[in-house]
Amino acid sequence: MKHTVVRTKDIVLIALFAALMAALALFPPITIPALGVPITAQSMGVMLSGAILGAKRGGLSILLFLLLVAIGLPLLSGGRGGLGVFFGPTAGFMFGWVLGAVLIGYLHERAWATIEPFKSFLYCFLGGIVVVYAIGIPWASVNTGVSLVKVAVGSLAFIPGDMLKAGLTALAVVAIRKAFPAMHQPAA
């Protein structure tokens, strides 16, 4: 990859999707009574950024969002922000967001021309759930000293909500592809 030059358009998309991540925190969380776990819109932003912007821009937009949180802006759902959140037990999930967005982006870029909802759902599942949990769970285990298995069991309650988000993202992505078919093509 010799062309590491980031075009103005790329910088703008990275910045706007970081801002979009923040805007998603403004949507009130939905709580499914049977689970009692609130589902926030924000982690859907990870899937959307990856799927729509691709590996590089998507990953960078999440990284930029985390940077804004780190400098103290209260942009995480619930109005949290500051360096403190990166030292808590759930920080690993946020770092997982970056890699998750990269994988989602990579998979969507390759399949953009023929993307359909099921494929997109599968990619969002792999990046937005498998990767994110694969980083978040061990992190939490190390951070808290609780065994991997127990943390994993404790995390199960969030899976249904995340599956729902992957499904919604897949539907949105297919609609976006119709409106912006050239999204993943390099500039002329």
Place this chain on the structure above:
Amino acid sequence: MSPTPSSESHAPARTRPGRSPLHRMPAGIKLLVLAAAGTGLAFTTSLWVLGGALALTGAGYAIARQPVRRLFGVIRPMIWLLVPIFLVQGFMESWILAVAIVTRIITLVALAQLVTLTTPSDTMIAVITRALTPFRVFGVHPGKVALAISLALRFLPVIGGLAQEVRDAQRARGLGHNPLALALPLLIRTLRMAGDVTDAIEARSGGDDDEDAAPARTPVPVTPRAGSAAASSPAPAPRSS
């Protein structure tokens, strides 16, 4: 819960009142101390060490004149995690270990938050862009990172407002609870906006270039090509370097 106040608070925090020694300490040093504490405390379960670190952090809040209440916003959402962690550790391992682990988490979160509370965002951005300079060899361009941060700060309230507009519009149509009806228009308007913003940046700054790759360029070289002799002279030599 109206999101308006929080979209207001998305505005860049320009300054934070405070003249304590911690406010005046260079941000780079504060970040180094934080990194050292994060690494050091990770390897200890000694209640003495952890308790000492927590006491020092508390002293930091006192020196910086930051009410500890400022910390609750970050700790409170963690309670539902800290309580089960404490119980699991206590019953399965030992109550001493349970206290140690919860103390460590709270100490690090509190210390990190103290750095945030005593460092204005602008300063933090400056430190970050400076810290990125060595990464230029990997294609990281600090100027572009700074532009991305500025743009994101600028568009936080704009996209927040957009989200609000979309929500109101869909609520009026009875689609207020359909997540797709909220996400799609927001995405499409964001992508459209990206095109316009890019055009504006190019119109105002000239456009893409590899700035620092080339030596200082003369401003405004816009004299029309009068004669071929004058036009054939190369760009003026850079003053130095």
Place this chain on the structure above:
Amino acid sequence: MTTIEVTDVVKRFESFEALKGVSVTLAEKRIGVVGSNGSGKSTFARLLNGLVLPTRGSVVVDGLDTAKAGKAIRRRVGFVFQNPDNQIVFPVVEEDVAFGLKGLKLPRDERESLVDTVLSRYGLEHLRQQPAHTLSGGQKQLLAIAGALITNPACVVFDEPTTLLDLRNARMIARTIREMEQTVIVVTHDLALLNEFDRVLVFDEGRILVDDAPSAALARYVERMQ
């Protein structure tokens, strides 16, 4: 004085022809552009500073071809867009105004004094430190104009600068445009804005239909719209 020569320009987006052969030389100080939605006005406006490059034909600004010297031309031809929200790219007023100076490597005090001058010319000096999103619509459009003028372009292209404003702010912006020293090219649906202009182009389906003095051109345009 700026001279822009547009020669036989065709602009195609994928299969759609937005401009179908446009030739015109612009040298007057006040030029208006009108036409129905989708007639190609914005595409035409963006040609003039190289934001859009012709598929065929050429656009030459004071001897420089937009396809080759886009950057130099954009310093010579400023652009003000319809929606100032998309044109203001920095969070704080004074930072945003200074954005156009970034690449110029000016000494700090010179940059400061340029910022001062342009902010006070547009009555924004008291808002210097304000976050841009707290400005009113009219103030935002003034900020957009100030940001475009800080590099002192010889010519400014406006694409519907008053469309999103209320009557009072629209009049204020119209007056600001009329009082500018620069060559001005204005795309608008607000025909009153063009009263004292030197020349008006009427676009229709990607072509220049009428090219005349304002009264004659606007009469033809209104007649055609009925």
